[in-house]
Amino acid sequence: MKLHPLSLLVLALWLSTAALFCSEVLALVTLLGLCLLARIIVKTMEFRQLSHQRKRLVPLLLIIMVIQVLFVKEGKLLWGHGWYGIHALGLTRGIAVGLRLLILYFSAGLLLRLSYSDYDTAFRTLHLPEELGFMVSYAVHVIPLVSQRLMHYRQLLLIRGISFKAMKLRDRLKIYSLISLTILANVLSQSGIQAIALELRGFRSLGKRTSLQETKLRLPDLLLFLLMIVLTVLFLVLNPLGSR
Amino acid sequence: MSLPLFRLTDLDFSYPGQPVLLRGVDLTIREQERVLLTGDNGSGKTTLLKLLVGLLKPSSGQVLLSGEEPGRQSPELYRSLFFSQQNSVDNLFGLCPRHDLQVWQIAHPERLDSAGLETNDDTLARNWDRPFSALSAGELQALALLYLPRFLDKFWILDEPTAGLDAERKARFHALCQQKMGQSHGMLVVSHDPGLPASLFDRKLLLQDGQLMETSS
Numbered sequence: 001m002k003l004h005p006l007s008l009l010v011l012a013l014w015l016s017t018a019a020l021f022c023s024e025v026l027a028l029v030t031l032l033g034l035c036l037l038a039r040i041i042v043k044t045m046e047f048r049q050l051s052h053q054r055k056r057l058v059p060l061l062l063i064i065m066v067i068q069v070l071f072v073k074e075g076k077l078l079w080g081h082g083w084y085g086i087h088a089l090g091l092t093r094g095i096a097v098g099l100r101l102l103i104l105y106f107s108a109g110l111l112l113r114l115s116y117s118d119y120d121t122a123f124r125t126l127h128l129p130e131e132l133g134f135m136v137s138y139a140v141h142v143i144p145l146v147s148q149r150l151m152h153y154r155q156l157l158l159i160r161g162i163s164f165k166a167m168k169l170r171d172r173l174k175i176y177s178l179i180s181l182t183i184l185a186n187v188l189s190q191s192g193i194q195a196i197a198l199e200l201r202g203f204r205s206l207g208k209r210t211s212l213q214e215t216k217l218r219l220p221d222l223l224l225f226l227l228m229i230v231l232t233v234l235f236l237v238l239n240p241l242g243s244r
Numbered sequence: 245m246s247l248p249l250f251r252l253t254d255l256d257f258s259y260p261g262q263p264v265l266l267r268g269v270d271l272t273i274r275e276q277e278r279v280l281l282t283g284d285n286g287s288g289k290t291t292l293l294k295l296l297v298g299l300l301k302p303s304s305g306q307v308l309l310s311g312e313e314p315g316r317q318s319p320e321l322y323r324s325l326f327f328s329q330q331n332s333v334d335n336l337f338g339l340c341p342r343h344d345l346q347v348w349q350i351a352h353p354e355r356l357d358s359a360g361l362e363t364n365d366d367t368l369a370r371n372w373d374r375p376f377s378a379l380s381a382g383e384l385q386a387l388a389l390l391y392l393p394r395f396l397d398k399f400w401i402l403d404e405p406t407a408g409l410d411a412e413r414k415a416r417f418h419a420l421c422q423q424k425m426g427q428s429h430g431m432l433v434v435s436h437d438p439g440l441p442a443s444l445f446d447r448k449l450l451l452q453d454g455q456l457m458e459t460s461s
Binding site for chain 1: 346
């Protein structure tokens, strides 16, 4: 389904904000379902990809859940005794934090689908300056860029014959610090070069540009906005601000 | 005859959303072979090298390095390789040449532990702590190849190794390639350098329209 870039931007913001405000597991599960549905509808993810991402996410989520379960000692004791006891509130919080992270992760994927021209279109629809679109677009794409570079350097280390498993902790720390420095320096130098390239091409030197891109919101976009408004109102009615 | 180091079978590759770049490529490279790979800009030479070392995965078909699929596996699989990419910055770790050397020393302490290493290249000897961003493209390329003499016994995979090098450094590289003859491992070089002596290579391959061809010229 073809949605306006502004709709995708608002949807991602709405999902991530709602994830922070909701604390009930059921509401978070519903939000996660909506998030995955949105990603499948706008074709930013396939089921095959989802199973691949699961491999990376599951260990992280399990660690977060275990920490919550072990350190929150409120509510009814469900299992165990003393320091290893599992309490009702700890379990609920562990699941809620895990679900929140999943929603943030998958809604961020919606933003990654957008190119610079999409951000430009979205911000122009709101009559916001072009520079803002450029800055947001650049910031959003920095994280995947860093992650891509990290994978690249890990593979290069392997090609140099470096085994992390066999390495001493001191060497491992040194390698990680060097990789971090390399990536940071590359990203910063890349952004510096791009800024200069933009200036050299006369970015905004000729005033506002004309565009053939469609900037109007269509029926699916309006329906999506309506759905978000209805769900927000429902949430506020069912959970008044003072009760949270 | 030496053992096959690389074996590509019916390999297809395309970048996401792009037309097919490599189509049905079959290739075997033996340990001792010295191979020159040429082709027009954008014909897929660099992509082919990245597929060989596992930096990219084939869309279909198979790549085998010493009988195993390259990728995130044991570094032992790469023990016999020295790989240098076209973009020299991608080969270097850290912020300055000294950092890069530290990574090499962790990987191969037995080869890069001796004194006098810094005198391999006079210009670079003065630049050990200068940031990479302050070095010229030629100096960065020279840095990426600085440790080649320590790895004569490995199979070299070099992407445009002489690009940006001055005449003196090019001559030094050509001399190194001469030394490589008769070693246990050969090399695969992608180059447009007309000064690279043809006698250095046993085979010449041309990549054109996604197909790999043996060529005599």
